[in-house]
Amino acid sequence: MDKSVFAYIWRHSKAEQIVILGLVLVSQFLYFISLTIPKTIVNDGIEGKAFKKAPEIPFLKFDLPLPGWLFDQGSLRLFDGFMLAQWPYLVAMSLLFLTMVTVNGLFKMQINTLKGRMGERMLRRLRFELYDRMLRFPLPHFRKVKAAEMAGMVNNEVEPLGGFISEAFIQPAYLGGQALTALLFIMLQSLAMGVIVIVVLAVQAFVIPQLRKRILVLSKQRQLQTRALSGRIAETVDGSQEIHLNATSNYERADIGRRLGQIFVVRFELFKRKFLAKFLNNLLSQTTPFTIFLIGGYGVLFGDMQIGSVVGVLLAYKDLPGPVKELIDWDQHRTEVQQKYEQVIEQFAPEGMMDPTLQALPEGPVPALAGDLETVGLTLADEGGAKPLDALALSLPLGTKLALVGPATGGRDVLAQVLARILPPTAGSAKIGGSDLLALPESTVGARLAYVGPDVYLFPLSIRDNLLYALKRRPMTKARYAEAALAQHEAERAETRRAGNPDLDPTDDWIDREAAGAVDNAGLTARLVAMLKVVELEEDVYTLGLRGTIDPKVKPDVAAAILGARNALHETLADPSLASLVEPFDASRYNRNMSLAGNLLFGTPVGNVFNPDNLGRHPLVLAALRQAGLEAGILAMGVKIAETMVELFADLAPDNPFFEQYSFISAEDLPEYRGLLQRLAGRDPSQLGEDEQARFTALPFRYVEARHRLGLIDAAMEERVLAARRAFAEALPLELRGAVAFYDHAAYNSAATLQDNILFGRPVYGQARSAERVGQLINEVLDGLGLRSRVIEVGLDYNVGIAGKRLAPAQRQKIGLARALIKRSDLLILNEPTSALDAAAQVRIRDKVLAAAEGRGVIWSLGRPALADAFEQVALLQGGKLTARGTPAEIAANPLYAEFAAAN
């Protein structure tokens, strides 16, 4: 990238800059004309000087006034004009003035729009270029950079650059032109006044930048401090667990407090300096009108100067300090931006950046690698001179299943990483079939090699998208756009090219099904499920699917299938021995295994409006309760619950977890309820104030008769709740229909999980192992209908969360393995990819992975040498060297290996 921000801007926006400069030039001409008009209006239109000689004078006669020393006649006649009397002349001139102002304004707007577009384009280009460079950083460099700082630089730090880019050339041209025009005008009126103005401007132009030198230093400091602060905040997020575990929150507070203090000092200093500069600037610019008044006034009083000229000079001067000040600002901006640009560029030019050609988009399928893998003198030395890999020589046919064993620091994990091109070797070479592994294009390595280490990074996408991530090396099928969208898409593409961004469309289909061994989406899903089985994750994904939700509009077939499962399950439940397990939803019956809230709504709340905690306050619910004559009943229930809670929990310490687990009333609220009950003293609670009643009314909505067993819901109460249920459903206005998903036996409930949709009821409390038995029934029903794969598909849509944190470490490792397996690479490099699994699972998955990689090469760095017996070859790495190699039987006989194996 160019070292100078100007060179960078000019290189990428020449054409646009020239067009805008041309417009600026034209605008200067218009500006000059608009300056001469007020003078004419005052002198001729109002004072009528020209009309003293003739009754009519020409309007729109255009003379370009030029000083005598330049042109003999003093001016150049451009147009003769129309003859007008004084009053029409004044009107015409005033209208002309208005027109010129408008035209000027429109011109300015057009220039600004063009400038803005160019600036945004350049900003887009710059941001993209930075990101592009980041993608070409050598991998070890990422250990030295902080994610938040990189993001901050691409996002925030180059933002002011965007603003400046649009003004880099235009602003000085425009403002300079404006200032020169104004100055020229003043000079034409009076040479002396012109000279004075120039002197004052020169002082201004010299003094102000002097003041600003320190400002520049300070703003650089501010940039670095702010960047470091973002880095520290990100560290706090990443290290939040350590902060809590070590109780260092106050230490962190101290650090951030100090940093903010330093930023404050710098910012305040900047503030002070800026205002000092502003003050001086204002002072200087006001001294000029002072001299114009004095000298111009003298000229009118004692010389032959016209008042109109003085007014004209004043008007011209009014416009002068603005441009000059902005020019000075621009200059300051320039230095600031140059420094910022350098600062950022420096961070994006680490040594050893990858050549862009290595990342070129592949034209088509990448041919398979073949031949031998051969390393010669492969060495990796760190800064301290230690050699995790020391002149390692290894040669084997690509299809070999090789186990790397040895001590953790013996070099086996480093070798795996070097072969996967994560760590660049300091010396030596690695070749596959004679071609240099390190010089292969990334697309070849990405397609024909796979690597999984102990730490797997997952994108915050669904499991499916994480697995398919291994197949998105090039757009396979172009996205199709409808007529209307196509025009917009084409416009966007054109703009993309103008900004120097690559003409690639993320909405294209990037998934290389062929690489996964599939032809269509169904085949691909089958391959995904097969890989999940290899890594023993299929069952987990199935469970996630059962707990997942779907939108029946998007997946009507799944919804219909689940409804089928619901019917099948309910048929099974008709068996008397199973009927006691589930209490189905029935619009005409109170469900004793469901909360009062659930019974009232008879549906799942969507969003917060009808959340059980808000139910007692919602006017619609209250109205339904009133209509059903349930108000007093709910109030009495609330009082009864409060009494029981006060009795049960009164003696417990407020921090006792019982409160959270079992109480209807939190520890903080308990004393308040005790007070309320004392005041009530057994009287009818309806005598209480409205607020106090509301406190009790809020309590019963989470009450489940079968679970809490307080005997509060009798048959009469059930009837009333059913009446309230009907009243609520009838009164629910259209705009709130979306806030409840009602239970309807014939419809899929989009707010509920797959499992709840199948169940369409509540598991009965108190039935031994009911959850387990119900789960088993659901499995049987789904298997019977052949719906297991459908559920797995829903499970594949499960979002794994930031860095896969919503999954267990073992699950993350399994997805990492499946992701590597799906692309069917020629060589699978594994570096303790199952370390989070238990020993038995490690053995099982080793066998399954080796079977899945049949006919292809595997190099597996093993943490436990006992796993090596299933491989064709075993290599022992100690001290960065290959110390023994052979078949499992051969190497077992090697004394070095025997010694190592005995110790592990």
Added chain:
Amino acid sequence: MSLNEEVELLRRITLFAKIEPSKLKLLAFTSERVIYEAGQELFRQGDAGDSAYVVMEGQADVLVDTPKGPLTVATLGVNDIVGEIAILCDVPRTATVKAKSRLVTLRIAKDLFFRMVTEFPQMAIEIMRELAHRLDQTNRKLREAAAKRAD
């Protein structure tokens, strides 16, 4: 059966007899009522113990695995508590318990039980008393058995 009835039942169990009714009510409220059909197992010998059960209705057999097959060593009835040893000292279940008829139990989870004991020391004393009593009985049986063998 409502909470109050459950409390009445709990009070008749020696282990809980001297504990205040309000504490028993808390125990009942925080415990889960679990119903077993005849033949269903509450737990199996060798399992890790996670809860104790109080029989509220019905009967259950206590079975011990022997080389000749399971042997019924006792039958539990209303007011009996079972499974408390496993949750007190973290040993695997020493016997299998199976519902003989429809069985209604109150399942007291391990952590709940411990929290109650820490919160209300009176309960701990009662449990100690009960256990000491059982130890005494076991010792006596052991002496008798030893004496028999000596004969």
